[in-house]
Amino acid sequence: MTEGQNWGAADVVVLxxxxxxxxxxxxxxxxxxxxxxxxxxEEERVRTRARAGFLAAHTARILERHGLDEGLxxxxxxxxxxxxxxxxxxxxxxxxxxxxxxxxxxxxxQDLVSDLLTRFLDRGGRLRFGTEAVAVLDADTGRPxxxxxxxxxRTGRFRARYVAGCDGRHGAARRSLPEGxxxxxxxxxGVTWLGLLxxxxxxxxxxxxxxxxxxxxxHMARSGTITRYYLQCERGTPAGAWSQERxxxxxxxxxxxxxxGPLERGRLVQRGVVDLTSDVLEPLRHGALFLVxxxxxxxxxxxxxxxxxxxxxxxxxxxxxxxxxxHGDPDGLDSYSARCLPRIWRAQEFSHWMIGLLHGxxxxxGASPFHHALWRARLDSLRTSRSRQDWFAEHYVGV
Ligand code: APR
Numbered sequence: 001m002t003e004g005q006n007w008g009a010a011d012v013v014v015l016x017x018x019x020x021x022x023x024x025x026x027x028x029x030x031x032x033x034x035x036x037x038x039x040x041x042e043e044e045r046v047r048t049r050a051r052a053g054f055l056a057a058h059t060a061r062i063l064e065r066h067g068l069d070e071g072l073x074x075x076x077x078x079x080x081x082x083x084x085x086x087x088x089x090x091x092x093x094x095x096x097x098x099x100x101x102x103x104x105x106x107x108x109x110q111d112l113v114s115d116l117l118t119r120f121l122d123r124g125g126r127l128r129f130g131t132e133a134v135a136v137l138d139a140d141t142g143r144p145x146x147x148x149x150x151x152x153x154r155t156g157r158f159r160a161r162y163v164a165g166c167d168g169r170h171g172a173a174r175r176s177l178p179e180g181x182x183x184x185x186x187x188x189x190g191v192t193w194l195g196l197l198x199x200x201x202x203x204x205x206x207x208x209x210x211x212x213x214x215x216x217x218x219h220m221a222r223s224g225t226i227t228r229y230y231l232q233c234e235r236g237t238p239a240g241a242w243s244q245e246r247x248x249x250x251x252x253x254x255x256x257x258x259x260x261g262p263l264e265r266g267r268l269v270q271r272g273v274v275d276l277t278s279d280v281l282e283p284l285r286h287g288a289l290f291l292v293x294x295x296x297x298x299x300x301x302x303x304x305x306x307x308x309x310x311x312x313x314x315x316x317x318x319x320x321x322x323x324x325x326x327h328g329d330p331d332g333l334d335s336y337s338a339r340c341l342p343r344i345w346r347a348q349e350f351s352h353w354m355i356g357l358l359h360g361x362x363x364x365x366g367a368s369p370f371h372h373a374l375w376r377a378r379l380d381s382l383r384t385s386r387s388r389q390d391w392f393a394e395h396y397v398g399v
Contacts, residue, residue, distance in 0.1 A: 004147055007156035010036040010126070011325050013146050014164045015133045015173055017046050019109065020293030020310040021166035022116035027066055027318035029125050033325050036158065037125070038148060040132040040167070047117065050197055050270055051109040053222050054079070054207075054304040057102035058399050059311045066315075071115035076107035079221070082207040082396075084379065085256050087361075091383045092206060098386075099393030108222055109307055133172035136163050140181075140287035146172070161288065162321060162333075166314070168294040174281075181286045189276040189300055189355050190364045191216075192237065196229040196247065200266025203227065203255075210255040211379075215362040217254035219263075220304075227264070230301075232362055239273045276300040276355060280344055283337035290317055290336060297344055302354040305347040308399040313340050343399060350395040357382075 012028055014021045017039035028035040039046060055063075055072070063069035080096020080103035096103040121127060130151040137145050137157075146158045165173020193216070201224055208219035215232030222228050229251055233242075242250070248265050257263055280297040284290060291297075293310030316339050320332030360366065360375030381388045 004155050004157040007148065007158055008036065009159040010034050011161045012036075012164060012321055013038065013158050013160035013162075014166055015136075015146065015171060016040075016165075016167035016293075016295070017113070017117065017127060017129075018166060018168060018293060018310065019113060019116070019307045020295075020314045021164070022113060022120060023063075023066075023068065023311050023314035024164055024166060024292065024318050025120050025125060025127070026068055026116055027315065028321060029120060029123060030066065031318075031322045031326065033322055035126070037120070037127040038131045038133050038146065038158065039127060039129050041129065042151075043117075043129045046129070047110060047114040049110055049113075052301070052304055052307045053106055053108045053220070053228070055105045055107055055112070056305075056308045056397050056399050057100075057104070059308045060105050062311055062315050068116060068119065071111055072105055072107050075111065076105040077221075079104045079106045079207070081205065082209065083204065084382070085208065085210040085212075085260065086379060087213070088376070088379075090256070090260060093382070093389055093392065095389075095393035095396055099390045099397070102393075102397040104304075104397060106221060106223075108226075112307075133167060135172055136165070136176035136289050139163065139176065139289035142288070144288040161325070163289045164292055164317060164321075165289055165295040166292045166310075169298055171295050173289060173291055173295045176289065177281075177286055182281050182283065182291075184279055184281055186279040187277065187352075189278070189352070190235075191276045191355060191359050192233055192235045193218075193274045193276065193301070194231045194233045194237065194239065194242070194247075195270075195272050195274055195301075196231065196268050197222070197270035198227050198229055198266045199225065199269050200227050200264045201225055203261070203263040208255060209358055211358055211360055211362075212254040213361045213366075214250070214254055216358045217251055218358075219255065227266075232359065233273070235275065237273060239271045244268050274301060276302065278348055278351065280341070280348060282341060284313070284340060285333075285337050290333075292317055296340070297348075299344075299348060300351050300355060302358060303347070303351040303396065305351055305399060309344060309347055312343060312399055316340055346395070347399055
């Protein structure tokens with residue numbers, strides 16, 4: 001690769017302005033660490049991209065601890081009930097009153113991102129939109145740099161002491177890892193969801209999980225006027241394959257609208273197809289390059305853990321970088337990976353368990369009578385066993 005024009009330098013170059021990059025950027029900046037965030041997209045897109053929306057109690061505490069929770073406190077809504085609907089009827093779990101008694105805060109991820117962005121910029125943070133990281137270079141030499149390309153095609157370099165790869169699943173951080181430097185543990189869960197955003201009020205006061213022989217259907221409130229729905233579909237289904245009417249009819253059918261009440265219909269304003277896959281990278285570091293959020297590992301959306309892990313990792317990395325850069329203490333950086341990985345694997349384990357629960361009759365083993373019976377037993381113990389419910393609540397809200 002050519003040398004490229006020098007576009008600047010920072011002690012920490014952060015790739016990506018998602019939840020991971022922006023939590024990290026704010027914490028570094030608050031401590032006086034010299035950093036710059038490079039973001040491929042333009043500002044408008046970063047602020048409006050609809051993604052997840054369920055924040056765990058632990059995430060809310062991290063944001064509160066660092067004064068990053070103002071919007072969340074003002075506009076987030078506490079949530080603590082989920083409802084399962086199956087061929088045997090429905091049951092609710094008041095998970096906010098089980099386990100550790102913790103709840104979710106429902107707050108659209110684009111609002112959190114927008115809050116974090118405003119705060120970072122208002123405090124004089126350096127952030128370059130429309131600047132794509134192409135590659136992280138020399139991460140193992142002590143003189144790393146990031147090759148970048150602007151939207152108009154100009155190219156250049158940023159020099160760094162450390163690079164934080166917060167640029168998601170298809171970012172430059174992952175691409176720049178040399179063969180064999182980091183081990184990847186991939187998993188394809190064999191299930192595909194059509195993710196939908198409806199301009200419609202929630203249809204129930206709970207997260208709804210319908211497990212149906214035609215496939216899973218999910219309902220998650222986002223706000224008083226926007227609701228997220230999921231519909232399991234065949235792998236390879238194009239996002240636009242189903243008409244709006246067919247989607248609502250299918251949601252009605254799988255969620256048992258006849259028995260349990262109709263769904264509030266509205267215009268479907270966004271749709272996308274997600275193959276449920278996961279992976280974990282180990283370790284979360286290659287020399288001066290650290291992996292955070294989706295760049296560190298993908299987690300299926302079945303238990304809404306992705307953004308929560310991203311925030312947890314960003315805080316851990318910020319602590320390590322601050323200790324090293326301001327106090328010359330490398331321990332936090334050296335232990336970053338070992339500190340995060342057990343939490344990541346526990347979240348993966350729970351998400352994997354949820355996938356089994358939500359796709360019993362329609363998943364990979366759905367046709368096997370033995371697995372069908374096992375799945376019913378699993379649901380039954382969740383419905384009737386208090387200790388099972390406490391376990392569920394602890395893992396469902398926790399990270
Ligand atoms: N250079 C610069 N920026 C990049 C590059 C690149 N090469 N590639 C991606 N980006 C930017 C994206 O535009 C995005 O703004 O990096 C950011 C990554 O943000 P997220 O995908 O939200 O990832 P992360 O911050 O790790 O948050 C993870 O949020 O919605 C969930 O599914 C998501 O659960 C995951 C969590």
